[in-house]
Structures are given as structure tokens and as C-alpha cells.
Amino acid sequence: MLVELTVLFWITGLVYGSPNHPGDEQSFGYDSGELDPPHWATEYKTCSGKYQSPIDIEEDLVTKVNLPLLRFHNIDTLPTTTSIMNNGHTVVLQLNYSAPVMISGGPLTPTYKFTQLHFHWGVNDSLGSEDLINNHSYPMELHMVFTNTDYDSDSIALTKNDGLVVLASFFEITKEDNPVYSEIVNALDIIHMPDTSTFLPNGFTIRSVLPESTEHYFTYKGSLTTPPCLEVVTWIDFKHPIRLSHNQIQAFRMLRSKHGQLTHNARPVQELSGRPVWYNVGGFANLNIPNTSSGLTFDFSIFNMVMLLCCKLATLTLL
Numbered sequence: 001m002l003v004e005l006t007v008l009f010w011i012t013g014l015v016y017g018s019p020n021h022p023g024d025e026q027s028f029g030y031d032s033g034e035l036d037p038p039h040w041a042t043e044y045k046t047c048s049g050k051y052q053s054p055i056d057i058e059e060d061l062v063t064k065v066n067l068p069l070l071r072f073h074n075i076d077t078l079p080t081t082t083s084i085m086n087n088g089h090t091v092v093l094q095l096n097y098s099a100p101v102m103i104s105g106g107p108l109t110p111t112y113k114f115t116q117l118h119f120h121w122g123v124n125d126s127l128g129s130e131d132l133i134n135n136h137s138y139p140m141e142l143h144m145v146f147t148n149t150d151y152d153s154d155s156i157a158l159t160k161n162d163g164l165v166v167l168a169s170f171f172e173i174t175k176e177d178n179p180v181y182s183e184i185v186n187a188l189d190i191i192h193m194p195d196t197s198t199f200l201p202n203g204f205t206i207r208s209v210l211p212e213s214t215e216h217y218f219t220y221k222g223s224l225t226t227p228p229c230l231e232v233v234t235w236i237d238f239k240h241p242i243r244l245s246h247n248q249i250q251a252f253r254m255l256r257s258k259h260g261q262l263t264h265n266a267r268p269v270q271e272l273s274g275r276p277v278w279y280n281v282g283g284f285a286n287l288n289i290p291n292t293s294s295g296l297t298f299d300f301s302i303f304n305m306v307m308l309l310c311c312k313l314a315t316l317t318l319l
């Protein structure tokens with residue numbers, strides 16, 4: 001079972017390790033020393049790219065837009081199997097379906113297929129998210145990774161600037177446990193050590209782990225937040241957080257990496273380098289905007305033109 005899961009997670013693990021270093025997944029870390037984030041670019045040159053993630057999103061500086069509805073497909077179906085793994089850097093969940101979970105719409109031209117989800121957290125409840133909002137850090141962040149279905153394989157998608165979409169959700173602390181996450185949190189004891197995995201008995205639907213509202217979100221172009229930090233990601237950060245108790249988040253901090261306790265795994269924010277960040281105001285979900293033509297790779301100038309048009313339309317509607 002472990003061998004099968006290792007193969008399974010090798011594919012999804014491309015998000016965590018370098019394709020040039022298969023099996024060498026411990027060549028980056030988060031604690032101070034040679035493996036910490038400021039040193040990643042020594043071994044992974046692409047981590048010093050211009051358009052890296054995460055970033056600090058300043059709400060005063062974002063461009064407000066009104067994008068078409070973000071469409072979810074098959075998110076109310078329970079997976080046939082759900083595996084959970086401690087890969088030494090994070091907790092990764094692989095959900096297998098008889099029909100794929102997909103997203104389209106919003107800022108996306110192609111359709112993207114769900115690949116895996118994982119988490120980032122901090123040493124205490126005052127920090128842990130990767131993207132910041134107004135320099136504010138949330139205690140944990142969920143990343144749902146989707147791959148562009150226009151490409152034949154995940155490895156090809158990782159070479160394209162529109163290869164991946166990550167739906168990011170922030171967590172905030174609440175007094176009560178969130179029952180949707182109980183099964184995940186309960187499994188953390190079993191995967192306490194790095195490179196261990198298990199299956200969840202029941203699993204969950206994708207909808208159940210999304211924030212209640214997915215209408216309002218920030219979106220920008222950036223990178224994987226782990227080596228090799230490839231600049232292939234369209235980020236969609238939902239505004240509304242998910243609630244989780246302190247004890248539930250604390251359980252993640254108890255996991256072990258190969259270097260000790262995995263108390264935190266958030267990369268510090270990177271330079272924005274003039275990138276535009278958009279905020280979807282929602283409320284005009286059926287607004288018709290020009291199609292940026294299928295097969296066209298994501299392009300800032302074209303996207304900008306569409307955004308400007310959307311802004312004008314939204315402003316007119318508001319007036």
C-alpha cells in the first residue's frame with residue numbers, strides 16, 4: 001500500500017520537489033540554515049524568478065473587477081478513495097473520483113482538473129498563511145491544486161505559464177472544532193512521521209472544504225511556493241476564511257519532518273514586481289465578457305484589457 005501511495009504521490013509531489021531531483025525531496029526546508037527559503041535559489045535557480053509567490057496583497061492597491069462565475073464541476077461527489085500523506089513538507093490529500101473534479105470560468109480560459117490539496121501553517125495562531133492580506137497572516141492556508149486539461153500530462157503543464165491553478169483558502173480560529181476537518185485531523189496521528197500515509201475511511205466532498213462563499217476572491221499570476229518555484233500558477237485566493245479550532249490547527253504542528261518537528265511550512269512573501277492583483281467583487285455573476293479565445297495562453301496584456309473592460313462595465317452598472 002505504501003509503495004502504491006509513493007507512486008501516487010510522486011506525481012502530485014512534483015509540486016514539492018524538483019523534477020531534476022526525484023527522490024531527493026529533503027533538499028529544502030523551512031528552518032534556518034542551508035535549506036531555508038532564502039537559500040532555495042542556490043539549488044533551484046527558478047526560485048529567484050521575478051514573479052514568485054507568495055505575496056502580500058494590499059487591498060487598497062488591487063484592481064476591482066467583475067469576472068464571470070467561477071464554475072465548479074463534480075464538487076458534490078464523494079471520492080472513491082481518499083489518501084493522506086505526510087511528505088515531510090506538508091500534509092497532502094489525494095482524492096480519487098470516478099468523474100474528475102474540474103473548475104472553469106472566473107479568470108480562467110481553459111478548464112482545470114483537480115490534482116491534490118495540501119496545507120501550510122505557522123508555529124502559532126498569529127501566522128502561517130503564505131499569501132498575506134494587508135500584511136495580515138492567517139494561521140493556516142489550504143491549497144487546492146488544479147492542472148490545465150489542455151495539456152497531456154502534469155509534467156507538461158509544469159512547463160506552461162497557465163499550467164496550474166491553485167485555489168487558496170485562509171483559516172481563522174474558532175472555538176468549536178470544524179467537523180468537516182475532523183477526519184483529516186484524526187488521521188494526523190497515523191501519519192506523524194515523514195513519508196507515511198493512510199486512507200481516510202469516509203473522505204469528503206470538495207465543496208465541503210471550500211469557504212462558504214467563493215464569489216469574492218483575489219487573483220494574480222505567480223509561482224509554486226515550494227521548489228522548484230515554477231512560475232506556472234494562476235492564484236485564486238478566496239476572501240472568506242474557513243473556521244478551524246486552535247486544537248485542530250495545533251495537530252498539524254505536531255507532525256515530523258526529516259529534520260524534526262514540522263512546526264511551520266510557509267514561505268515568506270516575495271516581491272510583487274509590478275504584477276497586477278485583481279479582486280472579484282461578484283454580484284454581477286452573469287455579466288458577459290469577451291472570450292479571450294480558447295487555446296490562447298494566459299497573457300497579461302490581453303487579460304488586462306478584459307479586466308479594464310470589466311471594470312468599466314461594473315462601474316457603469318454600479319452607477
Ligand SMILES: [Zn+2]
Nearest residue numbers: 118120143225
Ligand atoms: Zn501550497
